Amino acid sequence: MPRKAARKHVFVETDGQVYLVRDRGTFRFPRTDEKLPFRTDPNGTMDFGTDQVEKRTPRLDHHPEEWMGRDAVFERSDVDPLVKRAIYTTMIRCVSEVVISKGPRVLMVKAVRGFSKGYWNIPGGFMDYGEGPETGVKREAEEEIGADVSLDRLLNIYVSGFPGKPAYTLGFVYRGHVRSEKFSLKADEIEAAAWFTVDKGLTLTRNPFAKWGLVDFFLQSPDARRALRVKRHGPLEGTRVEGQPTVFLDRDGVINRGREGYVRTPPQFEFLPGAIAGMRLLQDAGWRLVIVTNQDASGWKLVPERQLARIHETMLASLRREGVRISAVYYCPHHVLSDCACRKPRPGMLLAAARDLGVRPRTAWMVGDKPLDIQTGRAFGCRTAWVGPPSWRKRFAEEVRGWSPEVVADNLRNAAAVITKRGA
Numbered sequence: 001m002p003r004k005a006a007r008k009h010v011f012v013e014t015d016g017q018v019y020l021v022r023d024r025g026t027f028r029f030p031r032t033d034e035k036l037p038f039r040t041d042p043n044g045t046m047d048f049g050t051d052q053v054e055k056r057t058p059r060l061d062h063h064p065e066e067w068m069g070r071d072a073v074f075e076r077s078d079v080d081p082l083v084k085r086a087i088y089t090t091m092i093r094c095v096s097e098v099v100i101s102k103g104p105r106v107l108m109v110k111a112v113r114g115f116s117k118g119y120w121n122i123p124g125g126f127m128d129y130g131e132g133p134e135t136g137v138k139r140e141a142e143e144e145i146g147a148d149v150s151l152d153r154l155l156n157i158y159v160s161g162f163p164g165k166p167a168y169t170l171g172f173v174y175r176g177h178v179r180s181e182k183f184s185l186k187a188d189e190i191e192a193a194a195w196f197t198v199d200k201g202l203t204l205t206r207n208p209f210a211k212w213g214l215v216d217f218f219l220q221s222p223d224a225r226r227a228l229r230v231k232r233h234g235p236l237e238g239t240r241v242e243g244q245p246t247v248f249l250d251r252d253g254v255i256n257r258g259r260e261g262y263v264r265t266p267p268q269f270e271f272l273p274g275a276i277a278g279m280r281l282l283q284d285a286g287w288r289l290v291i292v293t294n295q296d297a298s299g300w301k302l303v304p305e306r307q308l309a310r311i312h313e314t315m316l317a318s319l320r321r322e323g324v325r326i327s328a329v330y331y332c333p334h335h336v337l338s339d340c341a342c343r344k345p346r347p348g349m350l351l352a353a354a355r356d357l358g359v360r361p362r363t364a365w366m367v368g369d370k371p372l373d374i375q376t377g378r379a380f381g382c383r384t385a386w387v388g389p390p391s392w393r394k395r396f397a398e399e400v401r402g403w404s405p406e407v408v409a410d411n412l413r414n415a416a417a418v419i420t421k422r423g424a
């Protein structure tokens, strides 16, 4: 949607000193069309709607004592409010959360207010004034569930932006447990608490820290790793590399033409235009390729799993001849009514790749032609690309809208071109 052209400002800061220009008695940011007396490097953009603020780091050979100190601006009435707003936005928000586990299951709470309203989340919240993350998470979690929480260890620390907000949030995520399951939920904030497997929990939350924390918990918990059963065809290709950029590919409609009545035999498997070129492009740019496919046809016993294996062997052989290596082919042989971890939109196949190959959500993309593929990528906490001819996409546009894929493309080659440009 075209909108009114935004005014563009430059926010230069070093060591807590901010470069401002004096304009009719008011200190303001220079605008992008005004020349600066030093060179700068880009450091992100803040979008305030009609005002865009480019954050830049100066190249200087001295400490600019003569610039204004960032904390001083708030007490002054001769500083443009946009400067105050932008400096305030640079202050990182801190949340602290906990994955409370019982064997392979994790405790989640459903919120009645706030960012997670109507969604499940892991317990925790904003750290209070002067509070450390361990104190904060215990206070928040114990308030929410009304039971003592013991922390076992820090799982990880993450940084994330949130849609529509220019500020960043730092998230500490712990692993912990409770001795008693006699919960007394905080009435005005939490409406339910329940235990879920990691794959199910991932589909229920939209908090990126909860997602990444759940995946890290899964990787560190032998119980959770063992509990996940996902099927794979053929051996794992290549070596396990922690965090290597990976693209998950849906099969039908992305790699091969979908078929009325399913692809039932190897000769019915027909590569789509641009599919092999797209895979080669990704591979040459250092991306690992993993196929994740729902095979309802096996669930309904229309294609026995041995036949499905033959179809996949033929596909892999053709790809090898083209110089394309697939690290793994995961498939779900269940039908739509099964409550399995592997059937997309549950992210069980992606979790299996995290376990087997070292794939990490923050360096992964999911490419698919159906809304459920986009949901699956979102559940895992990675970025997503939606592919298919325009007529196909039109059919599902309404369903996909809520999941806002990062890339929309006509075929895998075009999606790959954007993914390689954006990077991991």
Ligand SMILES: [Mg+2]
Residues within 6 Å of the ligand: 250, 251, 252, 253, 254, 368, 369, 370
């Ligand atoms: Mg598909």
